[in-house]
Amino acid sequence: MKHFKDTCYRMSGWLSGLCIVAITLLLLAQIVGRLFGFIVPSAEDFAGFALAAATFFGLAYTFHEGGHIRVTLLIQRLNQGPRKVQEAFVLTLGLILSAFVAYACCYMVYESYIYEEVSYGYIPVPLWIPQLSVALGSIALALAVLDAWLSAIRGQSPHYIRHEDELSLEE
Secondary structure (H helix, E strand, C coil), rough: CHHHHHHHHHHHHHHHHHHHHHHHHHHHHHHHHCCCCCCCCCCCHHHHHHHHHHHHHHHHHHHHHCCCCCCCCCHHHHHHHHHHHHHHHHHHHHHHHHHHHHHHHHHHHHHHHHCCCCCCCCCCCCCCHHHHHHHHHHHHHHHHHHHHHHHHCCCCCCCHHHHHHHHHHHH
């Protein structure tokens, strides 16, 4: 199961990186197109879709790897027992919030599909297609927070704490 979770987090990170590459290629095509007198239709729309996808796909990977900014000034000063309680409490709040965001994003995709919403660019794209990446990324984040929460409830250190501890040892 650990291998499957790590693969999901890694894939989420790779998808985020691919979206950044897609944005770069779209902007490059648009620049070259202007030099030669043609336009790339809906390049701004597709770049915006890819930016949203890159952001949401990157959330789970970044959370798992301890890359999100956390203010640990107080928590690092706590003893092991109170620190675990505080981590479990914060992860409970994070799990509730991330689960709500995942639900809201999935509902947004559902509504866009039912009402057949399309983008307003040169190329009308059904909005549920780019919104699906946002929903999948938010689900991946909720699963990553659930994974960390389960570790904290079991009395183990969540994966991101190990990364934080490694970083503090390097300094």
